[in-house]
Amino acid sequence: MVHPFYTPFFTVFRTEVLLNLRRVAPYFMALLCGGNALLWWGWGPAKGRGLAANSEAFISGVLPIYSFMTLPLFTAVIMADPVIRDFRAEIGPLIFSKPVGRFIYLLGKFFGSFFVLACGQAAFVVTLFVLQWFSRPGVTQQGVKVVPYFKHFLVFVVISHLVLAAFYFAVGTLTRNAKIVYALGVCFYPLIMSYNLFFLNGLPSRWARTLDPLVMRWGQKRGDVHTLSAEAFNTLVVTYDAELILNRAVMLLIAAGILTLVYRRFIIAEPAQKIHFSFLNLSTASERISFEPLINWDEQDHEARRAPLALPTVNVDGTGVRASFRKLIAALAIEFRLLLAERSIVVIIPFAVLLSTMEVIFWRVRPDGSSASYVTNIAGNSLLFVIGISIFYIGEALQRDRDLKIESLVWSQPISNSVLLVSRFLATLLLVCILLGSVGLIAVLAQALKGDRPLELMTYLRVYFWILIPNAIFLSAAALFLKVLLRDRYLTYIAAIGTCIGLFYMYSQGYNRWLYNPLLFRLWKCEDLLSGNNLSQIAQHRVYVLTIALVLVALAHLFYQRRSGRRVRRAR
Amino acid sequence: MLAIEGLNKTYQSGVHALKDVTLDVPPGMFGLLGPNGAGKTTLMKILATLLEPDSGTVRMRDTDLITEKHRTRMMLGYLPQDFGFYPSLTAEQTLHYFARLKGVHDRKERHSLVNALLERVNLESARRQKVGGFSGGMRQRLGIAQALIGKPALLIVDEPTAGLDPEERARFHNLLAETFAEESVVLLSTHIVSDVSNLCSNMAIIRQGKIIASCAPSYAIKELTNSVWEATLTREQIDAVKSRCKLLSSHMYNGMMRIRVISPRERPGEEFTQTTPTIEDYYFNLVSQS
Numbered sequence: 001m002v003h004p005f006y007t008p009f010f011t012v013f014r015t016e017v018l019l020n021l022r023r024v025a026p027y028f029m030a031l032l033c034g035g036n037a038l039l040w041w042g043w044g045p046a047k048g049r050g051l052a053a054n055s056e057a058f059i060s061g062v063l064p065i066y067s068f069m070t071l072p073l074f075t076a077v078i079m080a081d082p083v084i085r086d087f088r089a090e091i092g093p094l095i096f097s098k099p100v101g102r103f104i105y106l107l108g109k110f111f112g113s114f115f116v117l118a119c120g121q122a123a124f125v126v127t128l129f130v131l132q133w134f135s136r137p138g139v140t141q142q143g144v145k146v147v148p149y150f151k152h153f154l155v156f157v158v159i160s161h162l163v164l165a166a167f168y169f170a171v172g173t174l175t176r177n178a179k180i181v182y183a184l185g186v187c188f189y190p191l192i193m194s195y196n197l198f199f200l201n202g203l204p205s206r207w208a209r210t211l212d213p214l215v216m217r218w219g220q221k222r223g224d225v226h227t228l229s230a231e232a233f234n235t236l237v238v239t240y241d242a243e244l245i246l247n248r249a250v251m252l253l254i255a256a257g258i259l260t261l262v263y264r265r266f267i268i269a270e271p272a273q274k275i276h277f278s279f280l281n282l283s284t285a286s287e288r289i290s291f292e293p294l295i296n297w298d299e300q301d302h303e304a305r306r307a308p309l310a311l312p313t314v315n316v317d318g319t320g321v322r323a324s325f326r327k328l329i330a331a332l333a334i335e336f337r338l339l340l341a342e343r344s345i346v347v348i349i350p351f352a353v354l355l356s357t358m359e360v361i362f363w364r365v366r367p368d369g370s371s372a373s374y375v376t377n378i379a380g381n382s383l384l385f386v387i388g389i390s391i392f393y394i395g396e397a398l399q400r401d402r403d404l405k406i407e408s409l410v411w412s413q414p415i416s417n418s419v420l421l422v423s424r425f426l427a428t429l430l431l432v433c434i435l436l437g438s439v440g441l442i443a444v445l446a447q448a449l450k451g452d453r454p455l456e457l458m459t460y461l462r463v464y465f466w467i468l469i470p471n472a473i474f475l476s477a478a479a480l481f482l483k484v485l486l487r488d489r490y491l492t493y494i495a496a497i498g499t500c501i502g503l504f505y506m507y508s509q510g511y512n513r514w515l516y517n518p519l520l521f522r523l524w525k526c527e528d529l530l531s532g533n534n535l536s537q538i539a540q541h542r543v544y545v546l547t548i549a550l551v552l553v554a555l556a557h558l559f560y561q562r563r564s565g566r567r568v569r570r571a572r
Numbered sequence: 573m574l575a576i577e578g579l580n581k582t583y584q585s586g587v588h589a590l591k592d593v594t595l596d597v598p599p600g601m602f603g604l605l606g607p608n609g610a611g612k613t614t615l616m617k618i619l620a621t622l623l624e625p626d627s628g629t630v631r632m633r634d635t636d637l638i639t640e641k642h643r644t645r646m647m648l649g650y651l652p653q654d655f656g657f658y659p660s661l662t663a664e665q666t667l668h669y670f671a672r673l674k675g676v677h678d679r680k681e682r683h684s685l686v687n688a689l690l691e692r693v694n695l696e697s698a699r700r701q702k703v704g705g706f707s708g709g710m711r712q713r714l715g716i717a718q719a720l721i722g723k724p725a726l727l728i729v730d731e732p733t734a735g736l737d738p739e740e741r742a743r744f745h746n747l748l749a750e751t752f753a754e755e756s757v758v759l760l761s762t763h764i765v766s767d768v769s770n771l772c773s774n775m776a777i778i779r780q781g782k783i784i785a786s787c788a789p790s791y792a793i794k795e796l797t798n799s800v801w802e803a804t805l806t807r808e809q810i811d812a813v814k815s816r817c818k819l820l821s822s823h824m825y826n827g828m829m830r831i832r833v834i835s836p837r838e839r840p841g842e843e844f845t846q847t848t849p850t851i852e853d854y855y856f857n858l859v860s861q862s
Contacts, residue, residue, distance in 0.1 A: 311692065312684045316722045318646045318675030330672035334658070334665075341660040405656035409718065412620045412652075413673040414645035562622070 008100045009108045016082055016112025026116050028494045029074045030123035032501075036066060037127035039505075041139065048138040050230030056148045057236040059128070063156040066124055068214050072192075073497070075161050076185025077490070078117045079168040080178040082109040083266075087176060096268045103263055106173070110259060114165050118158055125153040142234060155240065155248060160214050163251045166258040173262050179344045186348075186388060190355055210247050213254075218244050318414040327415050331423035332430075338400065339393060339427050352385035352435055357442045369452035371459040372526035378443045379463055382436060383519065386468075389432055390475035391482075391496040395489035397424040398480070411562045421560055425480050425553060432472040440464060462529045470542045470549075471519045477549035477556075478518075484556040518545045573599050574619075574726065574757050579628030581614050581781075589614040590625070591781040597757055601748070603768030603775035603789075604761040605855060611781040612761040613653055616730045619759065620650040632726055632757070646675070649724030651715045653731040653761075659704025663695050663714055666703055670718040689717040693747060709740030713747065720751055727751070727758045733767055745770050769851040777858055785858050789851050796849035796857070799836040803844040804828045816840050820856045 004010060020026055040062055046053045083106070086092045095105065129149045132141060172181045184191070192214070200208040200217075209217045228236070317323045339345065356378055359365070365373045401407040410420070440460055447455050483492045506512070507521055517523055520541060528534035574597035581590040589611045606612050617623035619630060621641045630637040637644045657666050667686045676682045690696045693713040698706070703714065712732060719727060729748065733741045748758065749771055760772060768775050769789055776786040785792075800820070805813065810822070810829055817835040824830075832847065833840055834857055 311688050311720065311723065312681070314671075314676045314681040314685050314722070315678060316646070316675040317677055319642065323675055323677070326677050327673055327675070330669060334661070334669050338658055338660065400658075404658060405654055406658065408617075408620070408622055408652040409650070409655055409657075409670070409715075410673070411622055412645060412648055412650040413670065414642050414675060415673050416642075 008098075009104045012100065012105055012108025013112040013115070016109050017116055019085070020078065020113055020116040023078075024488070024491050025074065025077050025494060026120045028498065029071075029078075029117075029120040032498060033066075033071075033121060033123040034127040037124045038131070040066070041128060041131045042136050043509075046140070047136075050140050050234075052140045052142045052234045054128070054132050054141050054145055055234045055236070056145075056152075056238045057233050059125075059148050060152045060156065060238040062128075063125075063152050064160075064215050064218070067121075067157045067160050068192075068216060071121060071157070071161060072164060072188040073185045074120065075117060075164045076168050076181050076188070078113055078120075079110075079165045080172040080181035080185075082113045082169065083173040084176050084178050092268065102266055102268065106259070106263055106266060110166070110169050113169070114162065117161065117165060121157055121161065122153060124157075125149045140230075140234075148238075152238070155244075156215055159248050159251050162255045163213050163258075166255040166262075170258050170262045174265055179342075182392075183344050183348055187351060190351075206243065209243050210250055212247065213251055215244065215247060218247070324416060324419060328419045328423055331415070331419050332426050335397060335423045335427035336430055339397060339431055342393070342396065345431075348385075348389065349431075349435055349438075352382070352389065353438050353442065356382035356385060356439045357446065360443050361446045365447075365452065369447075369450075370454065371447060371456040372530065374443045374447050374452070375440070375460045375463040376526045378439050379468055382439050382468075383471075383521070385435065386432055386472055387475055387500055389435060390428060390472065391479045391493060393428045393431060394424065394476060394479035395483050395492050397428055398483045399489045417560050417562065418557055421480065421484070421557055422553070425476055428479075429472060429476045432476065433469065436464065436468050436472065459526065459530060463526060466529055466535075466538055466542060467520060467524060470545055474518050474545050474549045477552040481552040481556045481559075484560045514541050518548065573597060573755075574632045574759070575630070576615075576619075577629050577631075579615070579618065579630065580626045581611075581618065581623070582626055589781050590618075590628075593628070593778075593781070593783055595776055595783055595786060597759065598774055599755050599757055600774065601758045601760060601772040603772035604759060604778060605763070605765060605768050605775055605851075606761075606778035607763055607859070610763075610778045612763075612778055613730055614781075615778070616650075616652075616728050616759070616761050619726070620648060620652075620728050621645055644726075646722075647725040649719035649721070649727040651712075651719045651727075651729045651732055653734070655715060657703040657706075657711065657714065660702060662700050662702055663690065663706075664699040666714065667717060667721070671721050674722045676722065685721065689720060692720070692751070693717040694743070709736055709743065712736060712740070712744060716744070716747060716751070723756070725756050727756065728761075729758065730761045731763070732760070733762065733764060741767075765850075765852040765855055775851075777855060779859055784861075785854075792851055792854040793849050796834065796853055798846065799834050800832060800847050800849040800853050801835055801840055801844040802830070802832050802847040803841065804830045805843060809843075813840060818857070818860065820853050820860075 041053050044053070044062070045051070046058055051058060081088075086095065086109075129146070132144050135141065168181050168184065171184060172178055175181075196212075200212060203211070205217075209215075212218070317326075359381060360374050360377050365377055367373060401410055444455070444457065444460060479492070479496060482496055483489060486492045486495060503516070504521070507517060512522060514520070514523060514537075520538070524534075524538060528538060574595075576593055576595040576597070579590050579593040580588075582588045593611075593615060604612050604615065614623065618625050619637060621637065621644050625638065628638075632644075632647070635643050635647070661669065664686060667689055668682060671682045671685060676685060687696075690699050693716060695710060695713055695717070698710060703711065706714065716729070716732070719729070732748070733744055736744060745767070748760070751758070760767065762768060772789060774786075774788050775792075777784050801817075803813075804825060805828060807829060810819070810831060813819070813831070813833060817833045817840040820832040820834055822829050822831040832853060833844070834853070835844075839846075
């Protein structure tokens with residue numbers, strides 16, 4: 001009998017775990033989850049109210065929120081490419097030429113990645129568990145507990161994310177495109193909200209609770225625990241009722257169903273539409289493979305006798321500011337064309353435009369339906385997309401040459417680093433501006449069609465000029481700097497998203513000052529721009545932000561290295 | 573014309589890829605021959621300004637290739653061993669892009685150059701096809717087309733025929749032979765001996781980061797004239813032959829081993845017949861010596 005540790009399943013599982021441990025994402029997630037637990041413990045709702053931070057009610061109440069707020073994007077990142085990675089590295093044929101079945105392979109891949117994901121997520125409960133031995137003024141604690149942490153974590157987090165992980169794994173494996181999974185990860189909140197709003201809300205409450213993947217509704221069923229006295233809250237015993245057990249069983253069944261579907265649909269061979277010589281499955285390549293007719297040797301002889309065609313003499317102007325500017329224009333044109341060829345654009349831009357304008361199209365725009373209300377609304381709603389698109393597409397633009405192995409061809413051309421960097425920066429900025437422009441145009445049309453008056457185009461233009469465009473410039477510059485500094489695109493995404501989450505959390509806690517709020521989040525009002533009361537202060541801030549953006553681009557230029565950029569270590 | 577002197581390169585992993593490489597490359601086609609991992613690509617990357625050497629100089633005309641990178645890139649055409657293109661661009665768009673990066677800004681001139689290049693590499697009919705759908709040979713030809721933009725004084729071609737079928741290889745050889753202009757240097761790095769013997773007027777052999785020979789292929793063949801012998805033997809007989817003379821190469825043929833040996837002074841055995849030496853013999857002889 002084969003030792004379980006030497007079975008093909010365990011080998012695939014173990015390799016997947018080891019591969020994931022070499023990535024930054026699990027560690028970053030664990031760090032973020034640990035930090036999150038610390039905040040819930042020391043600065044959360046239990047503080048100062050006599051609610052014990054290690055009471056069962058607190059633990060079971062916190063976990064679904066934690067599971068909803070922090071984790072879905074990480075689940076997408078980790079579960080997107082276990083199989084894609086093998087095919088990208090062209091190791092798939094080597095694996096499948098060994099006696100490893102598809103079932104074992106997929107199972108090993110899935111559970112290997114999910115194990116790492118769950119370990120990262122567990123940093124939250126482990127931190128809460130360890131914090132039982134610490135004290136802080138205002139934080140109440142009961143005697144040390146062990147089981148509730150891990151029991152509730154398993155029920156409220158692991159099972160919920162098992163479904164989500166199976167879904168992301170299925171999409172990644174069957175489409176062989178991690179970008180689609182990331183897009184779904186980014187769209188998680190709008191999708192789950194729509195699911196709740198348009199589907200679950202229409203069902204009887206019992207069914208709604210059974211089909212709620214993140215068990216957010218189960219907490220509602222327990223009643224408002226906030227009205228309980230601290231003493232009652234601390235002694236509350238959390239038991240799983242039949243509805244919860246049914247919900248979890250349904251989720252496990254759905255996960256199993258999704259994995260079965262993956263098993264049935266997964267093919268070892270490359271998809272028929274595989275794009276040859278494309279190393280990044282982002283761009284829309286040609287739909288067919290070109291082959292030339294076989295050589296006609298008579299023709300070949302004729303060709304050989306024919307004198308070779310002379311190449312025309314051309315003027316090559318490769319130096320000077322003017323030449324650099326022309327090269328920048330050429331690079332920008334291609335960069336922008338390549339950005340538009342990204343498949344994810346087709347989904348993300350319309351989606352971002354829709355979500356940014358949904359409120360102004362479908363609902364009454366508060367407070368008064370004026371242009372100021374409209375533009376303030378779209379400015380707020382589009383902020384998340386402006387941040388996401390700047391970060392994501394700068395990362396893609398800077399990584400593309402390496403992925404496509406065109407880097408050496410481009411780097412051996414007589415172009416400066418500034419042309420390479422600025423073209424990518426401007427292309428991404430242009431993309432963001434197109435998004436903002438579309439959102440603004442739709443808002444103006446919506447206001448006109450809904451008959452909300454007065455329609456003041458200058459109000460829109462002012463907000464764009466003072467707030468949105470400088471924000472886009474800053475975000476693109478910051479993303480460029482981060483990508484150049486960190487080099488790895490995923491590390492950049494994580495660092496950028498982490499920074500944004502940290503900053504927005506700080507702002508929400510009241511630590512909101514102009515100095516460290518480059519996007520002026522919640523620090524501007526449309527009236528400021530219209531009345532001119534705070535305009536000079538806003539103008540100063542914008543100059544400050546644009547200066548930082550300029551410095552960041554300059555620093556990116558300084559840190560950017562072609563392979564040959566290393567200092568020469570030779571004695572002359 | 574291209575003078576490489578005392579070039580050294582050690583990677584962070586500790587691999588000493590180039591050991592005091594010194595080489596004079598005259599105008600024309602120059603072949604750099606060596607087994608896999610000999611340091612050919614490292615040398616090519618240094619010449620193409622993509623890698624920094626630890627020590628040494630490389631000069632061409634009055635340009636220092638190590639320090640004057642922009643000037644070098646102006647006169648450089650480079651076809652790397654492993655490269656790709658933007659799959660969503662057509663062949664024509666790709667060449668226009670590289671021409672603009674090279675500094676060919678005049679629209680009319682650029683159009684005529686791109687047309688001529690596409691015709692030269694026989695891709696006129698595929699000019700509007702996306703590069704993502706190109707076959708290996710077509711991609712390689714597009715690669716050489718982009719390297720020819722601006723009539724480079726130094727054309728570096730790294731392992732261009734690896735992975736190509738015989739037809740495409742023949743085409744590529746013709747193309748390379750046609751493209752080099754007088755007073756320009758075409759540096760062809762390869763591990764395929766016939767590439768060098770078919771194309772190059774001069775060559776060097778590199779092994780384990782060192783240049784072990786540099787000469788004209790005709791000289792190499794002349795050096796082995798009347799020294800190379802061929803025979804078809806059984807495996808058992810080969811061991812006996814090995815003690816008498818140096819084995820150059822062997823391959824299976826109808827269950828027997830066909831071997832080539834070098835024996836300058838005498839016939840190694842009755843079963844041997846004298847044969848015309850090839851570059852391959854010279855290469856194996858040198859490699860086994862080193």
